[in-house]
Amino acid sequence: MFFVNEIKKSLLISCWFIFLTFPIMVIRINPYEEIVDYRWNNLILVGVGSFILSLVGRAVQRRREKIGQNDTDQTAGSTFRIATKMYVPLVALSVLVICCFPFVFSTYQTNIMTTALIYVVLGLGLNIVVGLAGLLDLGYVAFYAVGAYSYALLNYHFGLGFWTVLPIGAGLGALFGILLGFPVLRLRGDYLAIVTLGFGEIIRLILENWNDFSFGPSGIANIPRPSFFGMEMSLQAATIYIYFLMVGLAVFTVFVVNRLQHSRIGRAWIALREDEIACQAMGIDKTKTKLTAFALGATWAGMMGVVFAAKTTFINPASFTFLESAIILSIVVLGGMGSILGVIIAAFILILLPEYLRAFSDYRMLLFGATMVMMMVFRPQGLVAPRRRCYQFRKTDDPAAGIK
Amino acid sequence: MEYFLELFLGGMTRGSIYALIALGYTMVYGIIGLINFAHGEIYMIGAFTALITASVLTIFGLNPFAILVLAGLAAVVYSSAYGFTIEKVAYKPLRNAPRLSPLISAIGMSIFLQNYVLLAQTSDFMPFPNLIPEFAFMEPWAHIIGSSEIVILAVTAVAMVLLTLLIKFTRIGKAMRATAQDRKMAMLVGVNINRVISVTFIIGSSLAAIGGLLIASHIGQINFYIGFIAGIKAFTAAVLGGIGSIPGAVLGSFVLGWTESFATGYISSDYEDVFAFSLLVLILIFRPAGILGRSESKKV
Numbered sequence: 001m002f003f004v005n006e007i008k009k010s011l012l013i014s015c016w017f018i019f020l021t022f023p024i025m026v027i028r029i030n031p032y033e034e035i036v037d038y039r040w041n042n043l044i045l046v047g048v049g050s051f052i053l054s055l056v057g058r059a060v061q062r063r064r065e066k067i068g069q070n071d072t073d074q075t076a077g078s079t080f081r082i083a084t085k086m087y088v089p090l091v092a093l094s095v096l097v098i099c100c101f102p103f104v105f106s107t108y109q110t111n112i113m114t115t116a117l118i119y120v121v122l123g124l125g126l127n128i129v130v131g132l133a134g135l136l137d138l139g140y141v142a143f144y145a146v147g148a149y150s151y152a153l154l155n156y157h158f159g160l161g162f163w164t165v166l167p168i169g170a171g172l173g174a175l176f177g178i179l180l181g182f183p184v185l186r187l188r189g190d191y192l193a194i195v196t197l198g199f200g201e202i203i204r205l206i207l208e209n210w211n212d213f214s215f216g217p218s219g220i221a222n223i224p225r226p227s228f229f230g231m232e233m234s235l236q237a238a239t240i241y242i243y244f245l246m247v248g249l250a251v252f253t254v255f256v257v258n259r260l261q262h263s264r265i266g267r268a269w270i271a272l273r274e275d276e277i278a279c280q281a282m283g284i285d286k287t288k289t290k291l292t293a294f295a296l297g298a299t300w301a302g303m304m305g306v307v308f309a310a311k312t313t314f315i316n317p318a319s320f321t322f323l324e325s326a327i328i329l330s331i332v333v334l335g336g337m338g339s340i341l342g343v344i345i346a347a348f349i350l351i352l353l354p355e356y357l358r359a360f361s362d363y364r365m366l367l368f369g370a371t372m373v374m375m376m377v378f379r380p381q382g383l384v385a386p387r388r389r390c391y392q393f394r395k396t397d398d399p400a401a402g403i404k
Numbered sequence: 405m406e407y408f409l410e411l412f413l414g415g416m417t418r419g420s421i422y423a424l425i426a427l428g429y430t431m432v433y434g435i436i437g438l439i440n441f442a443h444g445e446i447y448m449i450g451a452f453t454a455l456i457t458a459s460v461l462t463i464f465g466l467n468p469f470a471i472l473v474l475a476g477l478a479a480v481v482y483s484s485a486y487g488f489t490i491e492k493v494a495y496k497p498l499r500n501a502p503r504l505s506p507l508i509s510a511i512g513m514s515i516f517l518q519n520y521v522l523l524a525q526t527s528d529f530m531p532f533p534n535l536i537p538e539f540a541f542m543e544p545w546a547h548i549i550g551s552s553e554i555v556i557l558a559v560t561a562v563a564m565v566l567l568t569l570l571i572k573f574t575r576i577g578k579a580m581r582a583t584a585q586d587r588k589m590a591m592l593v594g595v596n597i598n599r600v601i602s603v604t605f606i607i608g609s610s611l612a613a614i615g616g617l618l619i620a621s622h623i624g625q626i627n628f629y630i631g632f633i634a635g636i637k638a639f640t641a642a643v644l645g646g647i648g649s650i651p652g653a654v655l656g657s658f659v660l661g662w663t664e665s666f667a668t669g670y671i672s673s674d675y676e677d678v679f680a681f682s683l684l685v686l687i688l689i690f691r692p693a694g695i696l697g698r699s700e701s702k703k704v
Binding site for chain 2: 016017019020021023024025027028029032034036042130134136138183184186187190191193194195197198199201202205206209322323326329330333362363365366368369370371372373376377380
């Protein structure tokens with residue numbers, strides 16, 4: 001009886017979705033020739049798809065409720081928790097894979113891997129702002145653009161090299177982070193989200209329209225690749241070089257972010273995320289803490305911008321749309337806000353999967369959107385839930401030892 | 405002077421459209437404290453539904469007035485259905501989650517709907533038939549204000565009056581005001597919160613659909629991306645007037661419409677969106693509660 005009920009409910013839902021998607025999915029008009037084509041097979045697809053999804057969705061929910069009744073907090077972060085014993089071989093394996101990758105696979109593959117690594121770092125940078133400090137920044141790509149354009153323009157006008165501009169780009173990113181952050185940090189979470197989004201759009205529109213400064217929509221071409229002590233390199237060598245450069249930067253980022261997370265300022269960020277008022281009552285300077293989060297997050301974006309410009313050798317404002325911010329945000333959300341390992345895994349999943357499953361790549365943004373909703377509804381803590389450091393009480397043989 | 409008047413009326417038309425969308429934002433925000441990021445997409449879906457309905461009916465050979473009415477009806481029904489479903493799927497499970505969760509879910513929903521229309525329909529601009537006829541009596545003023553602009557202004561005014569009456573004098577309006585004031589308390593005195601929230605989404609979506617139909621018919625083309633920019637701007641308008649306040653949303657929309665119209669008319673048209681976003685940033689910095697909004701202080 002219970003099962004029949006479930007089927008009935010799912011059927012109802014699938015009927016509703018068939019009704020809902022009918023005009024958009026089924027009818028396609030060609031306004032120039034006044035032809036209408038009806039795609040009835042889409043209707044069946046939607047019907048069957050929503051039926052199965054609603055069955056599965058409700059089954060998952062029921063299971064969660066059951067688990068919730070039995071014990072409260074066992075599921076959180078249980079997946080992907082790797083036993084400590086496995087750490088050494090796993091790390092060794094990944095080091096081996098990373099080192100051999102460009103020599104085993106083609107230049108094309110190496111390029112994709114470099115892109116994925118750029119997103120790893122961007123995700124980790126945004127993770128500071130969104131994951132740790134709990135400030136939803138929807139204009140993160142603006143800082144990325146700042147970095148990319150600072151390399152392109154400084155190189156164009158003054159002939160500065162990659163290595164000189166890398167810290168300058170990072171610094172400019174941080175500066176813009178502070179510039180944006182200073183006035184808006186008084187705002188509450190959701191207002192902040194909209195203002196950062198507006199800021200991101202402003203930067204992009206300025207880059208698009210201020211032709212004398214940024215060469216407008218046509219962008220800047222012939223940006224030199226990074227140099228290696230002035231040596232000339234073939235395209236292949238340069239690709240491999242950028243790859244290892246990115247590996248180095250990613251490792252550096254992981255190291256820094258990991259140290260930051262458990263530092264005084266990192267704990268202040270987490271406290272701020274959890275409860276602003278309690279945090280202020282404990283004597284944490286709210287403005288300063290938020291500003292550092294913004295500035296540090298933007299620093300990574302600025303740095304990656306420089307690398308991106310050097311890697312592609314061509315940039316234009318179209319690379320820095322809101323969608324890019326959304327991709328980086330979904331990396332953080334999917335990975336688990338505040339979890340370093342999660343962000344790394346999510347970046348690889350979200351960037352590499354669409355590259356290797358070409359048939360699937362049209363649906364990339366659709367799936368990103370769906371993933372964000374699904375993650376929030378079913379697994380808000382992300383793939384790898386961040387673990388808070390906590391004291392562990394061990395039982396000793398001597399019962400008196402614990403009391404002493 | 406004539407140029408000024410043209411810009412003034414143009415700004416007002418723009419403002420009316422923003423107002424129709426902004427009301428949805430402000431009502432939802434007033435009741436569940438969520439920025440419904442996908443609201444712009446509902447407006448876009450309304451416009452698309454109207455376009456599809458109108459095209460199919462044109463091929464069937466109905467007369468223009470019937471097409472206008474049926475297309476409008478289809479837009480309103482489908483937008484409300486989408487609004488209702490979005491709330492049930494993406495926001496309702498998160499009602500007690502931390503503040504950021506529903507917002508991220510809303511952004512995801514917005515991206516999803518954009519790409520859904522992009523994949524199911526097209527990424528190109530689609531020409532939108534001009535559903536609003538040219539009035540003969542408007543002839544002498546045609547160089548200042550077109551008849552579609554008059555229709556937009558009139559429809560918006562009627563919609564505002566109806567909405568005000570609904571909120572002030574009906575039972576569900578009372579329930580909405582109660583929920584906006586204090587959700588828990590409203591629940592205790594027997595208000596069906598789920599129903600109130602659904603109705604709010606439906607009303608907001610219908611208004612957005614009307615806005616979508618009118619602006620698409622006025623501008624003459626639509627694509628899957630129109631909802632994003634319009635949504636952000638309407639949100640700006642809602643914040644400008646003080647989010648949560650219904651007269652504020654209308655006032656803010658007109659202010660935004662005029663700002664854009666005059667700034668593009670007298671300064672430069674390249675930076676149209678920059679003016680809107682700059683206005684948003686400035687307002688939030690200097691008067692975060694908006695023009696008509698009250699700043700709320702939180703008790704600990």
